[in-house]
Amino acid sequence: MGERMDAGSAKGNHTAMTTILDVARAAGLSTATVSRALREPEKVTEKTRAKVFKAVEAVNYRPNMLARNLRTDKSFTLLVLVPGIANPFFANVTAGIEATAWKRGYSVLLGDTRDSPEREEHYARLVETRLADGVIQLSPDYAPAESRRQAPYPVVHACGCELTEAPSVRIDNVGAMHEVVAHLIARGHRRIAAISGPQANAHAIDRLKGYRQALEAAGIAFDPGLVLHGSFRMQSGFEAAREILAMSPRPTAIVSINDEMAIGAIQALAAQGVSVPSDIAVTGFDDIDFAAHSTPALTTVRQPAAEMGAKACELLIDWIEDKARDEAVHILPHTLVVRESSG
Amino acid sequence: MGERMDAGSAKGNHTAMTTILDVARAAGLSTATVSRALREPEKVTEKTRAKVFKAVEAVNYRPNMLARNLRTDKSFTLLVLVPGIANPFFANVTAGIEATAWKRGYSVLLGDTRDSPEREEHYARLVETRLADGVIQLSPDYAPAESRRQAPYPVVHACGCELTEAPSVRIDNVGAMHEVVAHLIARGHRRIAAISGPQANAHAIDRLKGYRQALEAAGIAFDPGLVLHGSFRMQSGFEAAREILAMSPRPTAIVSINDEMAIGAIQALAAQGVSVPSDIAVTGFDDIDFAAHSTPALTTVRQPAAEMGAKACELLIDWIEDKARDEAVHILPHTLVVRESSG
DNA sequence: TCCGGATTTGCAATCGATTACATTTTTTGT
DNA sequence: ACAAAAAATGTAATCGATTGCAAATCCGGA
Numbered sequence: 125m126g127e128r129m130d131a132g133s134a135k136g137n138h139t140a141m142t143t144i145l146d147v148a149r150a151a152g153l154s155t156a157t158v159s160r161a162l163r164e165p166e167k168v169t170e171k172t173r174a175k176v177f178k179a180v181e182a183v184n185y186r187p188n189m190l191a192r193n194l195r196t197d198k199s200f201t202l203l204v205l206v207p208g209i210a211n212p213f214f215a216n217v218t219a220g221i222e223a224t225a226w227k228r229g230y231s232v233l234l235g236d237t238r239d240s241p242e243r244e245e246h247y248a249r250l251v252e253t254r255l256a257d258g259v260i261q262l263s264p265d266y267a268p269a270e271s272r273r274q275a276p277y278p279v280v281h282a283c284g285c286e287l288t289e290a291p292s293v294r295i296d297n298v299g300a301m302h303e304v305v306a307h308l309i310a311r312g313h314r315r316i317a318a319i320s321g322p323q324a325n326a327h328a329i330d331r332l333k334g335y336r337q338a339l340e341a342a343g344i345a346f347d348p349g350l351v352l353h354g355s356f357r358m359q360s361g362f363e364a365a366r367e368i369l370a371m372s373p374r375p376t377a378i379v380s381i382n383d384e385m386a387i388g389a390i391q392a393l394a395a396q397g398v399s400v401p402s403d404i405a406v407t408g409f410d411d412i413d414f415a416a417h418s419t420p421a422l423t424t425v426r427q428p429a430a431e432m433g434a435k436a437c438e439l440l441i442d443w444i445e446d447k448a449r450d451e452a453v454h455i456l457p458h459t460l461v462v463r464e465s466s467g
Numbered sequence: 468m469g470e471r472m473d474a475g476s477a478k479g480n481h482t483a484m485t486t487i488l489d490v491a492r493a494a495g496l497s498t499a500t501v502s503r504a505l506r507e508p509e510k511v512t513e514k515t516r517a518k519v520f521k522a523v524e525a526v527n528y529r530p531n532m533l534a535r536n537l538r539t540d541k542s543f544t545l546l547v548l549v550p551g552i553a554n555p556f557f558a559n560v561t562a563g564i565e566a567t568a569w570k571r572g573y574s575v576l577l578g579d580t581r582d583s584p585e586r587e588e589h590y591a592r593l594v595e596t597r598l599a600d601g602v603i604q605l606s607p608d609y610a611p612a613e614s615r616r617q618a619p620y621p622v623v624h625a626c627g628c629e630l631t632e633a634p635s636v637r638i639d640n641v642g643a644m645h646e647v648v649a650h651l652i653a654r655g656h657r658r659i660a661a662i663s664g665p666q667a668n669a670h671a672i673d674r675l676k677g678y679r680q681a682l683e684a685a686g687i688a689f690d691p692g693l694v695l696h697g698s699f700r701m702q703s704g705f706e707a708a709r710e711i712l713a714m715s716p717r718p719t720a721i722v723s724i725n726d727e728m729a730i731g732a733i734q735a736l737a738a739q740g741v742s743v744p745s746d747i748a749v750t751g752f753d754d755i756d757f758a759a760h761s762t763p764a765l766t767t768v769r770q771p772a773a774e775m776g777a778k779a780c781e782l783l784i785d786w787i788e789d790k791a792r793d794e795a796v797h798i799l800p801h802t803l804v805v806r807e808s809s810g
Numbered sequence: 811t812c813c814g815g816a817t818t819t820g821c822a823a824t825c826g827a828t829t830a831c832a833t834t835t836t837t838t839g840t
Numbered sequence: 841a842c843a844a845a846a847a848a849t850g851t852a853a854t855c856g857a858t859t860g861c862a863a864a865t866c867c868g869g870a
Contacts, residue, residue, distance in 0.1 A: 141540075143856055154820045159858055169818065189596040190537040191856035195825050197484075199533065204577075209565070210558045210756075219553050222579045226586070231593065234547075234577040236565045243569070250574065253532040254484075358760045387760050394762045413553075417701045417730050419737045419762045486826055497850045502828060512848065534826035538855050 142183045151179035162187070193254075202440060203233045203256035205247060207263040211356070212412040213382070213429055214262050217282050220433025221260055228441050230257075237263070251277045257444045260436050264288050264326035278443045282436035284453065285326035286333075291439045291450045293432050295458040297327060300425045301334030301379070302341075303460045304407050307423075308377045309342045311467055313405060317350045317375040319364045319385045328353075331381045331409065350375060354385050361385025365392035368404075376404060377466075383408035383415045383424055390418065390465065401467035411461055420464035428456050485526045494522035505530070536597075545783060546576045546599035548590060550606040554699070555755040556725070556772055557605050560625050563776025564603055571784050573600075580606070594620045600787045603779050607631050607669035621786045625779035627796065628669035629676075634786065634793045636779045638801040640670060643768045644677030644722070645684075646803045647750050650766075651720045652685045654810055656748060660693045660718040662707045662728045671696075674724045674752065693718060697728050704728025708735035711747075719747060720809075726751035726758045726767055733761065733808065744810035754804055763807035771799050 148155045153172060161168045161176035168176075179185070193199050202225055206214050222232045233256055235247040250256055258278035264285040284294035308316055318335050321328030336346050352367060354360035361380055365388070368375055380386035386408030390400050400406050400420055408415055411426035435454055443449045491498045496515060504511045504519035511519075522528070536542050545568055549557050565575045576599055578590040593599055601621035607628040627637035651659055661678050664671030679689050695710060697703035704723055708731070711718055723729035729751030733743050743749050743763055751758055754769035778797055786792045 141856090144858095145856080155857075156821075156859075157819055160819085163858080167818080172818080186592065186595040188537075188856050189593075189598045190533065190540070190542065191825090192858075193825095194531075194533040194537045194827090195856080195858045197533070197825075201576075208562070209552070210555065210562050212553065212555060212558070215553045215555070215558045218577070219551070219579060222552070222577055226589075231598065232577045233544075234561070234565055234575045236562060246569075249529065250532075252529040255532045255574065358756060362760070384756075387757065391760045391762055391764070413701060413727075414730065414757050417705070417734045419734055421734070484826090487828095488826080498827075499829075499851075500849055503849085506828080510848080515848080531826050534855090535828075537857090538826080538828045540855075 141188070142185050144185070144187065146183045147176065147179045147185045150183050151175045197254065199255055199257055200229060201231045201233050201256045202437065203235055203247060203251055203259045205235045205237055205244065205259060205261045205263070207237055207239050209234065209236050211384075212414070213410045213427070214283075216412070216429035217262055217433040217436075220430030221282065221437045222433075223430070224434040224437035225441075228437075230437075230441060239263075248275075258440045260433075260440055278440055278449075280436050280440040280443070282432050283327070285330050287326065288453070290453045291443065293436045293439065293454045293456060295425075295427050295432075295456050297330035298334040298337065300458045300460070301331040301381070301409070302338040303334075304379055304409070304423075304425060305335050305338030306341070307460060307462065308379065308405060308407065308466060309338065309344070311405070313377040314342075314344055315350070315373065315375045316377045316379060317352070317368045317371070319352050319354050319361055319378060319380040319389060321354060321356055321381055323353060328381055335379060354380075356382050356384060358384045358388035358391075361388025362392045363388075365389035366396075369393070369396055369398065374404075378404060378406045379409075380407065381409050383410045383412045383422060386422055386424070386465075387414065387418050390420070390422070401465050405466045407466055411459075415461075416463065418465075423463045423466035424461050426459040426461050428458070432456055484531065485528050487528070487530065489526045490519065490522045490528045493526050494518045540597065542598055542600055543572060544574045544576050544599045545780065546578055546590060546594055546602045548578045548580050548587065548602060548604045548606070550580055550582050552577065552579050554727075555757070556753045556770070557626075559755070559772035560605055560776035560779075563773030564625065564780045565776075566773070567777040567780035568784075571780075573780075573784060582606075591618075601783045603776075603783055621783055621792075623779050623783040623786070625775050626670070628673050630669065631796065633796045634782045636775050636782065636797045636799060638768075638770050638775075638799050640673035641677040641680065643801045643803070644674040644724070644752070645681040646677075647722055647752070647766075647768060648678050648681035649684070650803060650805065651722065651748060651750065651809060652681065652687070654748070656720040657685075657687055658693070658716060658718045659720040659722060660695070660711045660714070662695050662697050662704055662721060662723040662732060664697060664699055664724055666696060671724055678722060697723075699725055699727060701727045701731035701734075704731025705735040706731075708732035709739075712736070712739055712741065717747075720749070721747060722750045722752075724752050726753045726755045726765060729765055729767070729808075730757065730761050733763070733765070744808050748809045750809055754802075758804075759806065761808075766806045766809035767804050769802040769804050771801070775799055 144155045144158050148158045158176050161173050165173055204218055204221055209215055225232050237244045251259055261281050262283050281288045281292035284292040320332050339346050352364040354364050378389055386406050390406055393400055398404055408422045408424035411424045415422040415424045439450050487498045487501050491501045501519050504516050508516055547561055547564055552558055568575050580587045594602055604624050605626050624631045624635035627635040663675050682689050695707040697707050721732055729749050733749050736743055741747055751765045751767035754767045758765040758767045782793050
């Protein structure tokens with residue numbers, strides 16, 4: 125007589141699906157009317173609307189999105205291509221995207237490309253299979269912009285570079301790094317090492333450009349020997365700092381193109397007994413949460429990560445929904461945040 | 468005579484969709500055969516297979532997943548519920564999930580709940596609308612486990628607590644924190660403050676339990692006055708540390724239930740001229756990347772974040788695919804990582 | 811009360827792929 | 841070489857919601 129406890133049995137698990145037809149029957153209406161009552165309530169009588177809602181409750185109806193998506197050829201899903209979700213800056217951009225997507229009724233598919241062209245290619249396919257209505261890219265294109273222009277679906281960049289075409293969102297990377305370096309120069313530094321990124325990385329290129337511009341503006345000769353190429357990871361900042369310590373004459377300041385490498389560098393310096401900022405000043409870029417809480421607190425450039433994601437998301441959805449494609453490049457304001465590490 | 472450059476015109480943008488019927492015609496076969504050639508190639512002649520592949524190329528066919536999903540009532544999508552994607556630990560778990568999902572042919576829908584019941588509720592709906600085949604939760608339930616048991620769809624926990632039911636993945640939070648505290652006691656500390664989390668947080672509860680057990684095992688009386696409740700954010704670790712500094716007698720060590728608050732605490736101590744670890748030892752929990760690179764480097768417990776995500780993902784997909792539900796709680800190994808901050 | 815127009819509702823086709831079942835083709839065994 | 845079994849292919853129904861069009865209902869005005 126024991127009751128059957130098969131809450132756990134796989135699959136059969138799903139409560140028998142109730143369809144719009146069940147609702148229609150329960151309400152004594154046609155499926156068409158039910159559909160309209162739910163999607164365009166104003167097209168339906170007060171009375172029927174009530175009947176439908178009651179029936180929906182009664183049979184515990186949940187519309188089958190798969191069916192709706194097929195019929196309408198829309199998935200209400202956005203594909204977010206992230207080079208690495210574990211990177212705090214990208215995680216914040218993604219959070220901004222997700223929040224906005226939620227507000228506008230969209231879901232977010234997460235595609236972590238790990239800088240692998242294979243994975244990127246695969247994810248691109250997802251859009252072509254109608255699983256997503258559009259794409260938000262967080263890394264600027266490797267290839268020249270032209271190659272992407274042809275994408276047969278809406279693509280928006282949330283963290284563009286100088287070459288990124290519209291619609292897209294970015295900050296003025298060149299100008300920002302210019303400010304950072306100018307700030308150090310103003311404090312008397314003239315020999316400033318740079319921890320950059322991979323040679324071909326678009327953000328690295330932009331920021332390095334700002335670095336050179338600032339030096340030039342101050343009449344300081346650019347010395348390629350002072351530029352090291354890291355991988356954006358802390359470890360590579362750590363290693364770069366050791367190389368910098370070995371230089372002679374020793375630089376008095378280090379600019380890093382992101383916060384993580386700056387933090388790695390600070391650790392390397394501390395390990396060698398070099399004091400920051402009194403012996404060497406260090407700056408980062410991005411203003412991730414840890415920047416404010418590192419020891420010493422890191423001077424850096426704040427990028428409005430969440431806002432960038434949010435804006436990109438708005439642009440994409442507007443595009444998808446045909447409120448015309450926004451042909452602008454949105455440059456959001458950055459802020460030089462001066463903290464302890466720059467003296 | 469100018470060519471029409473309307474690469475940008477919204478919507479119409481999508482290349483005319485080619486369907487399986489187009490392929491069938493191009494190959495001189497029926498849609499059924501084409502479908503089989505693509506999905507169960509072994510059920511079809513070598514020759515037809517070739518014809519189909521050629522035709523697919525010729526018309527540049529991409530199967531419409533929306534149609535497939537509807538027909539098969541599967542979405543090959545997993546919903547990942549994260550309390551906050553900006554939290555590095557959760558980001559790493561998510562990366563592990565995504566990698567595994569990718570391997571097994573699933574996509575990841577990102578649901579950032581921000582600890583809001585409303586959002587959690589909303590996302591739960593998504594599964595009921597067939598938009599996802601199952602759910603991976605990264606935060607243990609707030610409510611007693613029973614409430615969830617009834618979920619009519621597969622749910623797996625990636626970061627469970629002691630009460631989390633199977634199938635799920637977790638570490639031994641109690642044991643891990645016990646080790647941390649025992650480690651400090653072995654170094655001579657007897658007055659150890661704790662920075663915990665919100666009162667009702669499951670992880671906080673488990674870890675605090677370990678803290679008490681270790682004290683008890685060493686014959687040290689538990690002093691509730693030494694336990695502060697934070698929010699997992701760095702700022703709250705910072706504030707907690709200031710409170711701790713005001714205690715008298717002053718604790719000689721601080722255990723935090725996550726790395727971020729520990730880092731916040733270290734900053735507060737540094738700001739007050741209190742040296743870590745010589746004046747006060749500090750420990751964290753999680754071993755996020757920043758722990759190894761903070762100054763001083765943080766003693767902490769390594770949780771295999773990516774593996775936890777990967778394992779949870781495997782469990783969920785196995786369940787979904789009916790390879791029987793795994794009724795086990797998988798407890799992955801943790802590691803006490805001793806670095807500078809504990810002396 | 812009755813008519814014309816506006817509004818509400820219903821019928822049935824549709825989205826594109828999958829699949830049960832029927833039919834045709836190939837293979838196997840003798 | 842032939843029948844029977846096996847394999848390959850085709851036909852058409854199906855998944856569940858949406859929507860063009862037709863039918864029914866409602867409303868106000870004469």
